Amino acid sequence: MAPLLPTIHDPADLRRLPREQLRQLADEVRACVLDNVSRTGGHLSSNLGTVELTVALHYVFDTPEDRIVWDVGHQTYPHKILTGRRERMPTLRQQGGISGFPQRTESAYDTFGTAHSSTSISAALGMALAAHQKGETRHAIAVIGDGAMTAGMAFEALNNAGVYDDARLLVILNDNDMSISPPVGALNRYLAQLMSGQFYAAAKEVGKSVLKAAPPLFQLAKRLEEQAKGMVVPATLFEKFGFNYIGPIDGHDLDSLIPTLENLKQLKGPQFLHVVTRKGQGYKLAEADPVAYHGPGKFDPSIGLVKPAAAPKKTFTQVFGQWLCDMAAKDGRLVGITPAMREGSGLVEFEQKFPDRYYDVGIAEQHAVTFAAGLACEGLKPVVAIYSTFLQRAYDQLIHDVAIQNLPVVFALDRAGLVGADGATHAGAYDIPFLRCVPNMAVACPADEAECRQLLSTAFAQNHPVAVRYPRGAGVGTVPALSLDALPYGKGEVRRQGHRIAILAFGTLLYPALEAGQALDATVVNMRWAKPLDEALLREVAEGHEALVTIEEGAIMGGAGSAVLEALQAAGIQRSVLQLGLPDRFIEHGDPARLLAGLGLDAAGIRSAIEARFGSA
Structure with a gap:
């Protein structure tokens, strides 16, 4: 049988x-996905699960x-x-290669740039209504996962979309958090096709117009329809939003997907198709452990993931996870909160040891922050484990619900700075600027x-909100002490005494700064806090040197250097x-060390920039 994929250059083929x-x-x-992800690393389980759905969408829609x-x-x-x-x-997720996420600049088929959750329905509704405004008949399809439906933004969009009867909008719920249940079979396939067909839609409208003349009969028929559909599918919720609900259907069955999509394509108004898929479909190892294969590095598909030997250095995420468990054992007020990032934020062990003090709120960053505020009001000490880039989604809650009330919430900001292969959408570049301008907030x-x-211990000891920002992966490998001793609040330290030039380092770039400082015989200061600044130390250093250099793995505009x-x-x-x-530009995906070097934030680049500005020693 001749291969087909080499003949497919675009969906028209x-x-x-x-x-x-x-x-x-x-x-x-599916084989192509597995082969390439095993070579480059990337998201695997989710992509193996959407193969048939992707084929069907491009086959049915133009x-x-x-x-x-x-x-x-x-x-x-x-x-x-x-x-x-x-x-x-x-080249997937490699520097200069294609992104692991949709990008409008990469392809006309990437209609909307995404990487954060729960934005698709809002964007697709905008596209559908724009087409209606312009008199165009194109369709807009939002493909949203079951996890993304936990975010309030998805329901805000559903609530808005349901009132536009002329919108050619199709929302597809890719339900991949469950195995394919008994209702998803031949009978349900038939029902889905029937319910999405023109005859059913027309009959339903005729029935409505006849029965509306007799209101009691209309209400009775409506209740009977809802109950009958509810026996097979959870239709009622989405139909209350104004959508015509179809499904659930098997998301791996092309003989079910294609006729159903073809029928839905003929209908006007908001449509909702519920498909059930399996993460890791077609690769037994990923099917058995979709979490492990969610975002693996390089591996041999014939063998699968091999448990690595003990890593020589702990990651910052692991350090946080261990601290959280240790501090929870010491202080019964501590509670841990994550917006659906248990593994990524290092809370697996905490959940196992303290299940009653662990809260996964789903992909709902806004709720996570205000929920933490409510806990803090009652005397608990919440620790919100959240990626820097995800905290951006809860900025109003951080100000309005936490900072104004001066509540003691600790924000453990993982993925601060550049994140490598995930690129600009996940880079924690803006937390120092957007946090340090908020009264009552502190940033370590x-x-x-x-x-x-x-510094996590220092943050936990405060009676106001504090964020501790740290990067993805490991640092230089310093071994944390077993104690829970804190460092002085708001105080830095001189790490190298030199002359003429003083380098003020914020965060992990201290170590390349020390290397550059050695070559230049410059003073190097570990500032530790972007807010509050150690102003006494700053004045002392400034008065003893001709010039200062600030360095941070964050946005220059409004950042720690601006604070100085x-x-x-x-x-x-x-x-x-x-x-x-x-x-002041978005940094795309690539190896973090190479990206930092390209930005002049390695030791050589720091030294070069200082010599270019102030001359050699």
Whole structure:
């Protein structure tokens, strides 16, 4: 049997295939995903689960004229393979290569850039109503996962969308958190096709118009319809939002997907299709453990993931997870909160040891922060484990519900700075600027693993909100002490005494700063806190040096360097200051060390920038 995938250069080629060949094509796409992710690393389980759905969508709809918006976007590798990027898959998530998420600049088929959760319905509704405004008949399809439906934004969009009867909007719920249940079979396939067909829709409308003349009969018929559908599917909730609900159907059965999508394509108004898929479908190891294969590194598909030997260095996430368990054992007021990032934020052991004090609120960052505020009001000490980039989604709650009330919530900000292969959408570049301007907030920037544990203890001891920011992966490998000793609040330290130039380092860039400082015979200061600044130390250092250099793995604009300039101005001290950090542009995916070097934030780059500005020693 001749391979089909090499002949598919875009969805138009796919649509020319006989339907009976689509099963073979899906198998080839799945093999392509597995082969490439095993070589580059990336999201695997979710992509193996969306192969048939992707094939069916591009087969039925006229993409890119019809718009598909993929929620989160970590399940779009089959989509990329079928939309002209198959040959570039070996560059996936590599510097200069294609992104692991949809990007409008990468392809016309990527209709909306995504990587955070629960945005698809809002975006697709905007596209559907824009088409209506312009008199165009294109469709807009939002593909959203069951986890993303836990976010309030998804329901805000559903609530809004249900009132637009003329919108050609299809929401597809990709339900992949359960095995395919008995109702998802031949009978349910038939019911789904029947309920999505023109005859059913027309009969339903005629029935409504006849029965409305006799209101009691209309209400009785409506209740009977809801109850009858409810015996097979959870239709009522989404129909209350104004959607025509279809499903659930088997998301791996092309003979069910394609006719149902073809019927839905003919209907006007908001449509909701519930498909059930399996994470890791077609690769037994991923099916058995979809969490482990959610975002693996490189591996041999014939063997699977091999448990690595004990890592020589603990990651910052592991340091946080151990601290959380140790502090919880000491202080019964501690509670841990995560917005659906138990593994990523290092809370697995905490959940096992303290299940009654562990709260996974789902993909609902806004709720997570206000929920923490409520706990704090009652005397508990919440620790919100959240990625820096995800806290952006709860900024109003951080200000309005936590900071104004000055509540003692600790924010453990993982993935601060550049994050590598996930790129700009996940880079924690903005937390220092957006946190330090908020009254009552404090921001700690540990330089290494040992200091991270100590500063978490410092943060927990405060009676106001404190954020501790730390990067993805490991640092220089300092071994944290077993104690829960804290460091002095708001105080830095001189790590190297030099002359003429003083380098003020915030966070893990302290170590390349020390290397550059050694070469330049410069003083190097570990500032530790972006807010409050150690102003006494700053004045002392400024008065003893000709010029200052600030360095941070965060946005220069409004960042820790800006805080230094503000403090110097307030103290009436005039010094030349060179600010080093992330520039005013989005940094794309790639190896973090190479990205930092390219930005001049390695030891060589720091030294070069200082010499270019102030001359050599």
